[in-house]
Amino acid sequence: MGFRCGIVGLPNVGKSTLFNALTETAAAQAANYPFCTIEPNVGNVAVPDARLDKLAAIAGSAKIIETQLAFVDIAGLVRGASKGEGLGNQFLGNIREVDAIVHVLRCFEDGDVTHVEGKVDPIADAETVETELMLSDLESLEKRVPSLAKKGQQGDKEAKIGASVLGQALDLLREGKPARLTRPKDEEEARVFAQAQLLTAKPVLYVCNVDEANAADGNAFSARVFEKAKAEGAEAVVVSAAIEAEIATMPTEDRGEFLAELGLSETGLARVIQAGYKLLHLLTFFTVGPKEARAWTVHVGAKAPQAAGEIHTDFERGFIRAETIAFDDYIALGGESGARDAGKLRQEGKEYVVHDGDVMLFRFNV
16 A cells, blocks of 8 residues: 655745655656756655564564555645646645645755745745645635535535535635645545645655755754644654665665764665555555565554455455464564464454554455
């Protein structure tokens, strides 16, 4: 499953540089002028997970297959995007299709890199983009909510639900607040709200793009962004796009030493993924055998049949049980046989809630 993140921000904040580094490609043209990115580039990235190597070593797996994460590099938004400025409508449409927004904010001074607003102020930059997203949602809901309310009064149950939950979102937007603060009262409202695909309902991860000197601990600019994220219930990470671009060109075996010299223990990609998983409430489970050790992603709270369905729809449709071993037990006991002998291999049914790190084998019949 993984998840699909749309990288947004004002022009020249380092979006395309970060995208190129994260995906280790040059698919997105990085240049020092606005709108160098016209079409959204999509890069699929293998999610690093050290647990996979350990599982594969014990099981003698011939292949290791990581779960995938998609990054979509969306062109720079500017003031007026909601009205079509800077090809705004096209870009807003691209954002609508992602699971989360990775909002890159410039947190570095550099006289050689122009800033579309003429000054470095990550909070103002964030508010500029958020305002454009809110204006787009506001325009959409001001047309939809009255229509839904009218249909609801005529007995349309679905429309009545929509008028209630989207009306709440409309009220928030009119107050200058994002739609993600909407609180659906039940599963039906939550479903209708999700189907609306509001731009400001997307969870947000702020990426503070700093210079090399501040890559380990951030700076005054990034500290303000972290405060903003905390107040909003969002996530934030510090990344140096320039460093990530350099790491992307290095042999894998040289990266650890380079990171250590900079006071870093992991790449920006790893930090972005970890923050993204937390933001979207995701977890990883594994399937392990002689052919392959593989990581899979599901939402926190997913039950065993849903996890089985990530592998194949037939697994979910004909689910019987899941033979499950906790990761720590699998490692400590030397694999499936040792876990079985120690009574740590559990037979779990349809109501079992998957835990992060579970090693699972699904039994099914269709």
